[in-house]
Amino acid sequence: MTALGGVVIRPFVVGDIPRVHEIETAVYETPWSTRVFDDELSAPGRSYLVAESAGQVVGFGGVMIISDEAHITTVAVDPEARGGGIGKRLMLRLVEEAVDGGAASLTLEVRVSNEAAKRLYARFGMAPVGLRKRYYRDEDALIMWVHDIDGDEYRERLNEMRSEL
Numbered sequence: 001m002t003a004l005g006g007v008v009i010r011p012f013v014v015g016d017i018p019r020v021h022e023i024e025t026a027v028y029e030t031p032w033s034t035r036v037f038d039d040e041l042s043a044p045g046r047s048y049l050v051a052e053s054a055g056q057v058v059g060f061g062g063v064m065i066i067s068d069e070a071h072i073t074t075v076a077v078d079p080e081a082r083g084g085g086i087g088k089r090l091m092l093r094l095v096e097e098a099v100d101g102g103a104a105s106l107t108l109e110v111r112v113s114n115e116a117a118k119r120l121y122a123r124f125g126m127a128p129v130g131l132r133k134r135y136y137r138d139e140d141a142l143i144m145w146v147h148d149i150d151g152d153e154y155r156e157r158l159n160e161m162r163s164e165l
């Protein structure tokens with residue numbers, strides 16, 4: 001468990017699903033069902049986390065690790081809790097989970113129009129490498145990658161981000 005600036009990042013447990021689903025439905029037009037969250041929490045190679053502030057879950061995220069590649073499956077913050085570093089804290093911990101799980105590279109898909117998320121990911125060294133056409137029902141996805149996340153240079157980058165929070 002990590003406490004940074006009054007925000008606790010901790011493992012996402014089954015009991016968090018109703019609150020996480022509430023955020024999910026407030027954020028996405030085609031939200032994951034509670035069943036999908038339930039399946040993901042018990043799937044192999046997954047690490048799911050929540051951010052808690054004043055006893056309330058205000059964000060969540062997940063990473064899937066397959067061999068030396070990690071894939072961010074989701075990251076979202078309650079609209080009312082945005083802009084205060086919670087997304088960054090969640091990403092930091094997800095990247096740490098990926099490195100600890102043996103990943104050397106990290107990837108994800110993001111809506112081409114999602115400027116906030118693209119900037120968040122860029123802070124973690126993620127760069128666009130291509131498009132997945134119509135990945136979302138109504139929009140293309142930008143594919144982003146960062147490599148060598150298991151190296152000293154990247155570890156230093158994470159340390160710097162941690163110290164800024």
Ligand SMILES: CC(C)(COP(=O)(O)OP(=O)(O)OC[C@H]1O[C@@H](n2cnc3c(N)ncnc32)[C@H](O)[C@@H]1OP(=O)(O)O)[C@@H](O)C(=O)NCCC(=O)NCCS
Nearest residue numbers: 075076077082083084085086087088109110116117119120
């Ligand atoms: C993307 C998201 C998780 C960011 O959460 P957050 O708690 O507001 O983010 P933070 O306050 O930690 O900000 C982290 C960085 O994201 C970027 N960012 C966040 N909000 C931004 C905005 N409105 N415009 C531009 N950049 C933004 C910035 O680079 C920021 O770091 P900086 O201020 O040091 O430059 C949040 O906006 C969200 O839940 N969006 C909807 C769900 C979503 O799109 N998830 C990603 C799916 S791929």
